Amino acid sequence: MQLSERKIKIMQAIIRNYLETGEPVGSRTISKYTDLNLSSATIRNEMSDLEEMGYILQPHTSAGRIPSDKGYRLYVDTMMEEKDKELEELKEMMLEREDKMDHLLKQVAKLLAVNTNYATMISAPTIHTNKLKFIQLSRVDVNQLLAVVVVEGNVIKNNIIPVSEKLDDETLLKLNILLNTNLNGLALEEINLSMITAMKQQAGIHSAIVADVIDAIAESIRADEDLEIYTSGANNIFKYPELADQQKASEIINTFEEKQMLTELVQDTLADENNTGIQVYIGNETPIQTMKDCSVVTATYELGEGMRGTIGIIGPKRMDYDKVVGTLKTITHQLDELYKKKT
Amino acid sequence: MQLSERKIKIMQAIIRNYLETGEPVGSRTISKYTDLNLSSATIRNEMSDLEEMGYILQPHTSAGRIPSDKGYRLYVDTMMEEKDKELEELKEMMLEREDKMDHLLKQVAKLLAVNTNYATMISAPTIHTNKLKFIQLSRVDVNQLLAVVVVEGNVIKNNIIPVSEKLDDETLLKLNILLNTNLNGLALEEINLSMITAMKQQAGIHSAIVADVIDAIAESIRADEDLEIYTSGANNIFKYPELADQQKASEIINTFEEKQMLTELVQDTLADENNTGIQVYIGNETPIQTMKDCSVVTATYELGEGMRGTIGIIGPKRMDYDKVVGTLKTITHQLDELYKKKT
DNA sequence: TGTTAGCACTCGATTGATTAGAGTGCTAAC
DNA sequence: GTTAGCACTCTAATCAATCGAGTGCTAACA
Numbered sequence: 001m002q003l004s005e006r007k008i009k010i011m012q013a014i015i016r017n018y019l020e021t022g023e024p025v026g027s028r029t030i031s032k033y034t035d036l037n038l039s040s041a042t043i044r045n046e047m048s049d050l051e052e053m054g055y056i057l058q059p060h061t062s063a064g065r066i067p068s069d070k071g072y073r074l075y076v077d078t079m080m081e082e083k084d085k086e087l088e089e090l091k092e093m094m095l096e097r098e099d100k101m102d103h104l105l106k107q108v109a110k111l112l113a114v115n116t117n118y119a120t121m122i123s124a125p126t127i128h129t130n131k132l133k134f135i136q137l138s139r140v141d142v143n144q145l146l147a148v149v150v151v152e153g154n155v156i157k158n159n160i161i162p163v164s165e166k167l168d169d170e171t172l173l174k175l176n177i178l179l180n181t182n183l184n185g186l187a188l189e190e191i192n193l194s195m196i197t198a199m200k201q202q203a204g205i206h207s208a209i210v211a212d213v214i215d216a217i218a219e220s221i222r223a224d225e226d227l228e229i230y231t232s233g234a235n236n237i238f239k240y241p242e243l244a245d246q247q248k249a250s251e252i253i254n255t256f257e258e259k260q261m262l263t264e265l266v267q268d269t270l271a272d273e274n275n276t277g278i279q280v281y282i283g284n285e286t287p288i289q290t291m292k293d294c295s296v297v298t299a300t301y302e303l304g305e306g307m308r309g310t311i312g313i314i315g316p317k318r319m320d321y322d323k324v325v326g327t328l329k330t331i332t333h334q335l336d337e338l339y340k341k342k343t
Numbered sequence: 344m345q346l347s348e349r350k351i352k353i354m355q356a357i358i359r360n361y362l363e364t365g366e367p368v369g370s371r372t373i374s375k376y377t378d379l380n381l382s383s384a385t386i387r388n389e390m391s392d393l394e395e396m397g398y399i400l401q402p403h404t405s406a407g408r409i410p411s412d413k414g415y416r417l418y419v420d421t422m423m424e425e426k427d428k429e430l431e432e433l434k435e436m437m438l439e440r441e442d443k444m445d446h447l448l449k450q451v452a453k454l455l456a457v458n459t460n461y462a463t464m465i466s467a468p469t470i471h472t473n474k475l476k477f478i479q480l481s482r483v484d485v486n487q488l489l490a491v492v493v494v495e496g497n498v499i500k501n502n503i504i505p506v507s508e509k510l511d512d513e514t515l516l517k518l519n520i521l522l523n524t525n526l527n528g529l530a531l532e533e534i535n536l537s538m539i540t541a542m543k544q545q546a547g548i549h550s551a552i553v554a555d556v557i558d559a560i561a562e563s564i565r566a567d568e569d570l571e572i573y574t575s576g577a578n579n580i581f582k583y584p585e586l587a588d589q590q591k592a593s594e595i596i597n598t599f600e601e602k603q604m605l606t607e608l609v610q611d612t613l614a615d616e617n618n619t620g621i622q623v624y625i626g627n628e629t630p631i632q633t634m635k636d637c638s639v640v641t642a643t644y645e646l647g648e649g650m651r652g653t654i655g656i657i658g659p660k661r662m663d664y665d666k667v668v669g670t671l672k673t674i675t676h677q678l679d680e681l682y683k684k685k686t
Numbered sequence: 687t688g689t690t691a692g693c694a695c696t697c698g699a700t701t702g703a704t705t706a707g708a709g710t711g712c713t714a715a716c
Numbered sequence: 717g718t719t720a721g722c723a724c725t726c727t728a729a730t731c732a733a734t735c736g737a738g739t740g741c742t743a744a745c746a
Contacts, residue, residue: 039690045688061739063698064739140497141476146499156489158499238589253577257574369709382720402727403725405709406726407710
């Protein structure tokens, strides 16, 4: 069966109405709601077709219809009219001088949560494609070195390295020069074995230290590959009865707290290369099992080249997709702007 | 009226039983439960007294009794028999080399949550009484300096300082020496104006930078006074029906997520100088309004001198106080040990 | 041929009444 | 001072009755 123009209009009406009320919507409601001027009986026939086609379903025999995952999918793919959401506060908040990346991200997460009434998450941008900008070894203690690594974008990593041998200032200086001249401007992937070997040779008797340092650098950068995720508004899920029962709520809250599972979502979003930047997971489409009763909308944001992170909004399936997509577009755009301005 | 020996025993029995079951406990239960060999009627009389004295209350006329806040307080103050909780995993986990303080704290929070089945929080130790161990300025970019500050206990702070004037390597070295010789070993409070003035003089034409750096140091350390708090197991509250209804759960979850409000708890705990290290807040005693239906047990842990943080366990009023207190004692002790071993 | 009015039917949700059971308070007896 | 006994209270569970929203189907209409 084909989806006639009229069926589409009815689907749209059903979904719109259901998004608002959260109640199954009946034929009579649609009959009045739309400008189609059809009686409830006609609508019933059409709805019966739509149900057969899998776009809507009945919770029980004598209830109205609610959209199925397939129905939502249809809506998101073809029927959405993006509302552009003004985020007045956003600019102000972002422009507050926030040199600390993590603070900024936390704020964005919170802002989004307050603004949308859904739960939100944001992952710190992954930096592994980025270039080393500065390396410094310092002696902090008799047997401890401090390695500071700055990556493009001013992301700073520290690592304490225990050393057994004593190093005098001069050696330290040499090592610093050695490291910086050799590694500066390189991306992590570009550091290969032959380079390391070469550096070890140059370091002479201190080759052990060089190895340690390289390890530390690698580790301190990789440390973030169990990546930093900030969340906010988890308690918003209590606003939607269909998610608020103990079982589900507990699972979702847990997912949010553990964050571990959210990384999958991030990976999945970042992995999809050929996307416009926004992805919508409806119900079972989500990579996170515990969220199969939710919908998740994710966006990829980009800070300069190579630094990409993910913003996600998690809500009920009857989420206001139009608004959420609009908001996410605005936010990612703003983040982009912000970065350009800073550099 | 006085609390007779027998009344105390009955109170104890009531609380113990209620902690286990969460159900109001009746006279007949007590009559069998205790070794007093009294009939339910006698117990009833005693319970009637206890109710009049405010230690227990009846949810409704024909229900058993439950402890009031005052009753719990009595229990905690005088009737508890600490069970020493073996935390086998704890040692292993702690001994995993965890140089990253924040990772360690997160793990402790999680471990506690899993172990107790309550929600937990842990605040990073405040460091403002601690001594500067190492300061380093480096040029990261033409117009950006990186200030790295290491405080005793190997807490590392970074700060990017924008500079207008150009600095050559030699000047930078001089500044580093100046800063380190002057500030090393000092606590933040000990840095006073005259010292700063003296340093500025020595810095000559670069006095502006010195001021900036000092500011940055102060700020980078103070930055943490909106203190870092890690939480875990928030979803455990769903295990206790008396906390699991939407309204309460939502509030508690929110408190946990925002963390802002938890700082009050931390402040309150740390403020109490003359305590043994463990505090119990029952119901309304808690400084956090949203937790008035919970009990909160907090402990102060100390890493060396001056670095103190707070661990908190949040659960229903019928929390297993004995176990929780025992566990907290173990944990704080372990943290102490760990620190000693590391330094 | 598509649309509509009408009607019987279904099924969840609400309401009210009844019952069972746990626990108390009180009194009288031990 | 303790206990047995009994009336009383209140909650929770159960069940039936009812309501109403919404459907599916049929027959009539344009």
